[in-house]
Amino acid sequence: MPLYNKERSVGRAVNSVLSQSFSSFELIIVDDGSSDSSAEVVSSFRDPRLKMLEQPNMGPSAARNSGCKSANADYVCFLDADDKWDASFLETMAVLIEKAPEAGMYSVKYRVVDEDGHTFHHASNYPNGYLGYIEDFYKAYTARGLINSSSVCMKRDSLFAIGGFPEHARIGEDIYTWLRLADVNRVAYANVECVTIFRDAENRASASVRKEIPYHIKNVLEGHAKEFTKANRSSVIRFVAKNTVSHSAGAVLMGDRHAAFMMTRLLWRNSFRYSLQALSMALMPKCLLRLLRKLRNTR
Numbered sequence: 001m002p003l004y005n006k007e008r009s010v011g012r013a014v015n016s017v018l019s020q021s022f023s024s025f026e027l028i029i030v031d032d033g034s035s036d037s038s039a040e041v042v043s044s045f046r047d048p049r050l051k052m053l054e055q056p057n058m059g060p061s062a063a064r065n066s067g068c069k070s071a072n073a074d075y076v077c078f079l080d081a082d083d084k085w086d087a088s089f090l091e092t093m094a095v096l097i098e099k100a101p102e103a104g105m106y107s108v109k110y111r112v113v114d115e116d117g118h119t120f121h122h123a124s125n126y127p128n129g130y131l132g133y134i135e136d137f138y139k140a141y142t143a144r145g146l147i148n149s150s151s152v153c154m155k156r157d158s159l160f161a162i163g164g165f166p167e168h169a170r171i172g173e174d175i176y177t178w179l180r181l182a183d184v185n186r187v188a189y190a191n192v193e194c195v196t197i198f199r200d201a202e203n204r205a206s207a208s209v210r211k212e213i214p215y216h217i218k219n220v221l222e223g224h225a226k227e228f229t230k231a232n233r234s235s236v237i238r239f240v241a242k243n244t245v246s247h248s249a250g251a252v253l254m255g256d257r258h259a260a261f262m263m264t265r266l267l268w269r270n271s272f273r274y275s276l277q278a279l280s281m282a283l284m285p286k287c288l289l290r291l292l293r294k295l296r297n298t299r
Contacts, residue, residue: 001029002063006081007037009201011044016084018047022091025049028067029081033057038081060149061165061173068156068164076156082201083150086194092131093153096190099131104158104185105178107147110195117200121145121193130191137182138235140189142242149174151195158185172214175243179216179236183228213262217244221266241267241274249281249289257282 001017003010010029017027027050031039042052053066068076077093079085089108096106112120122145124130134140141147159165162180166173181187220240225233244263251259260282267275281289 001027001079001081002032002060002067003029003034003038003042003081004032004057004060004063005034005036005038006201007034007041009082009198010038011041012084013079013081014042014045014050016086016089017079018045018050019087020085020090021087022094025090026051026072028053028070030055030063030067032059032063059167059170059173061169062167065164065167068159071156074156075153076159077153078149080150080197082198084196084198085150086196088192089194092190092192092194096131096188097153100133100186100188102186103133103188104155105181106153106188106190107151108190108195109145109193110148110151110197111145111193112197112199114199119196124191126189126191128191130189132188134187134189136235137187138179138232138239141178141182141239145193146189147178148195148197150197152178154181155185166215166219169215171212172216172218175214176216176219179220179239180228183232183236213259213266214247216240217247217263217266221270224270237270241271245274245277245281248278249284249293252282252284253286253289253293 001013014027014029029042029050029052031042031052031054033056039052039054053070055063055066064078075097077090092108093106096108100106109122109124114120122143124145125140125143158181162184165177169176217240220236221244225236228236244267248260248263251257251263260278264275264278264282267278
């Protein structure tokens with residue numbers, strides 16, 4: 001659990017881990033230079049399975065990498081300090097690993113609480129209760145609810161084999177990591193909803209980082225996905241291109257049309273179709289974008 005200035009929500013996250021029905025785990029919290037009372041909140045918990053590491057503020061990637069290096073288990077799950085797991089999360093993940101032992105990355109379905117406190121449950125292309133491999137991850141990843149930094153588990157060796165999370169990146173670093181892992185590993189998924197993502201929590205990274213193109217977009221589109229295997233490059237570019245359209249709309253909603261236009265320019269060299277869609281997002285009035293997002297979330 002990477003932790004940075006989450007004093008109001010970290011207690012909820014920690015409680016959700018310590019309340020798991022699957023009890024054989026260690027909880028490693030990496031305090032990434034918090035300047036509020038986050039560390040004090042964590043210190044109030046008394047559980048031998050919990051340990052906290054401290055480091056200067058280096059970003060979420062460095063915090064996750066530090067936690068993984070300190071972990072004793074072969075499998076590592078992640079939870080952001082403002083989200084929470086249902087009590088069944090680790091048990092569900094253990095069953096998924098047993099059913100799909102050849103995978104290097106695993107995920108479960110998640111729900112989202114938006115900025116207004118409304119809860120949204122994503123539709124899925126998989127039947128309820130599905131536990132097994134994903135045959136085309138990049139195609140499946142276009143659906144919401146598939147993977148998130150609080151719903152994912154991976155083999156430590158698989159993460160280290162790709163060099164870990166990119167520590168110089170502050171936004172989009174998690175998406176880039178999932179794309180890289182899926183390039184060289186099988187991926188498994190449980191269509192069992194047992195994670196809550198809180199968009200209304202304090203100090204959200206997506207809301208605090210401005211004037212910056214997400215790492216996965218910039219890296220993949222500028223480099224034409226050359227770090228990926230040839231068999232997957234076109235699929236990766238197609239996914240990132242489509243994802244860039246959503247990020248372009250998000251940038252406008254956050255008051256940063258300049259970033260939206262920069263993303264459109266990156267898309268122009270990779271996908272004419274999606275560059276036009278991103279441009280329409282960059283030019284669209286905020287009120288219309290909010291309406292489209294509301295309609296999208298009700299699907």
